Amino acid sequence: MNNAKLKPRYLLPLKLAIYSSALLAVVHLSAEQRKLTVAISTDMPPYVMDNGSKGLEVDIVRQALEGYELEFVQMPLTYVQSAVQNQKADIAIGVLVDGGEIYYSDHLVTFVNFAISKKRDSLAIDTVDDLKSHQVLTWQNAYLELGDEFKALFSPGSEYRANYHEFGDQADQVAQFWKADKQVIVIDRSIFEFFSKAMKQSTDSVEYHSLFPPVTEFKASFKDKAVKDAFNRKLKEMCQSGAYVKLLEMYDVELERTVCEKIN
Template structure:
């Protein structure tokens, strides 16, 4: 009986070791932008993009290990290796940064708008109208949004980009910039946070201008096998 117990115990230990190793190899390190709520909420490891990736990959036995970085750094870290997936990719960004990997195609879409304070009564009908006013955008927008946007940004006398989109919203209501350019959901999320904090008057009316069109995005995978397994049930 003692020998049988030893054998059973040894077998169980081997299975335990095997599954522990197997589980460790199933972790996927994924780089996300750090200030993109509600798409990415780093404090709770949740958000639309994270939930989309989890819903697709976790049933296949993969565990998502998120890494939150500013836009420019996330690209450099992916290129350096050791990262399985990077989010917020399109062909403009992939080509400009010479990124190697396998693109998922469109998995979700941002709705980028230009925001200004209503009291200023700005009227924007085309991209070039923005050159008359100070504009704060998000990091790498000049690459990500294509040629027309890049041309406007490169010839703009008062154009800046930041990795922190909470700062964008604050700068608008503090009247440090005339216009901010960002996704509508991100703007609304951070505006609500600022209102709740009560230190900045963010309740005043704003105007929204749809000058940029939809911004389709997806994931870039190091592995073609993993990319082929990624089949989101829903595209956001």
């Protein structure tokens, strides 16, 4: 009889231990869920800078995912596009929608792309078709992102593909442009001007040829729909509060229109 009465006293520490272990497991799981690996491009100032530690894209993501522990992993753009699909990251920044069992954010960043030539070369470039007779320097997969005419000219296997050169590092792309004459670089204006200034090259000596859509916009891809939804909500708040525009101003990115105009 006495043993029966004492039994619950012996069970209590066991129950507490089991409860504590379960609670710790939940806390650990919650902490793990707050850690996210973010695939992002190699440096392309002012969007990604200093080995991925800062830049317009980096700061947008940090603000939009405030409260999460983010680990930015840099990789070539071609790998960024499929990083979530290939389970290399929880999030990938600056991608085009290409399906798969993943989730896409609202547009988060805008690029303004030009074909740029040196004034001393006097190249007649008024249409996309005019590019086919020149050496064209681009970023990886640019042929997929600049409209159907550009894609038809420079897709793998096309007649003019030999004139088309992709660079994984846009610093190398800009450096190559300044090394030789009679070349055309296709690039975002802010990226071109940042690297040119760093290389002590004057952009007063170039022509900007406006051949492409006014802006090219990119999204982020997510493994987790809830994280994507939280990102979109915060991005909308950043647009409404003016925080997004402040980031553009901080990184000296001038745009006629921003992604905020599409976010309701």
